[in-house]
Amino acid sequence: MEQLKTELSIVLGERLSRLERVSEQPYAHLFALYDEQGYAMPLLAKSFTCTGIAAQEAYKLSMLARDGYVRLPTVYGVVTSHQAPYKEILLIERMRGVSAEAPARTPERWALLMDQIVESLLAWHRIDSHGVVGTVDSMQENGWANWYSQRIEVLWSTVINLNHHLLSSEDKTVLYRSRAALGALFTDFNDSAVLVHGNLSLRCLLKDSRSDQLLAMINPGTVLWAPREFELFRLWESGMSEQLLFSYLQKAPVSESFMARRWLYLMWEAISHLIHTGKLEREQFDHARHQLLPWLE
Secondary structure, eight states: OHHHHHHHHHHHHHHHEEHHHHHHHHSSEEEEEEEEESSSEEEEEEEESSSTTHHHHHHHHHHEEEESSSSSOOOEEEEEOOSTOOOOOEEEOOOEEHHHSOOOSHHHHHHHHHHHHHHHHHHHHTTSSSEEEEEEEEEEOOEEEEHHHHHHHHHHHHHHHTTTTTTTTTHHHHHHHHHHHHHTTTTOOOOEEOOSSSSGGGGGGOTTTOOOOOOEEOOOSSSEEEETTTTTTTTOOOHHHHOOOOOOOHHSOOOTTTTHHHHHHHHHHHHHHHHSSOOOOHHHHHHHHHHHHHHOO
């Protein structure tokens, strides 16, 4: 932490009194910066443990800001770090607001906030990719079903070669069966790819603590072009998250078969996190596996 503080002091040309870890994500840690007098600075440092992700997020933030109308953090720069375990540091704007996980003061305010979130998402989802799918660093002209099948094959071969102890034989059986069922799960799929946030959750939405008005969206994912359902599958938790999902679907329905594919996406996203972080989101994985099993029969 001290070495990281020294590095950032040199980059900013101003001595920092301290760093405060704001959040910890699978690939990155977010730090608040305080100047020599102890006052909070108007920027944050997002330190990544993998090379190349900082530049991808910077590009993604700029694209979302350009093509939408909700606020996103301004990017100030990317710094290469010499402080283990960090590889790169993304310097971004420190935004005010609280997480949308905080309950709204009234049901009416929550309904209004959901409307604002949905309209902000639809501003991106109206932008067609014109046949391109994929992540910021790996876009290709391809169909979504083919691209996602390739993604699963990469994840499968990686996790099997790792022979990870966190996965039981039952877990691996369900993963194998889901690969075999991809053709059936994507039967008649014809949704086009659009611009997506790629990491949609209540934690990534900032609102005003007094008015419950949407202020900004933060922490986008690396997937750039995907069908809308790949944005929505993350809203799987019961309660407010699921309410936001149904609010979106009332305004902009997706294919009914999404009800099966959402669990496929969720289960393999847990595998992706396991490969990159060594940690399995067991609650997420088990819930997705349980919900997907009937569709694999």
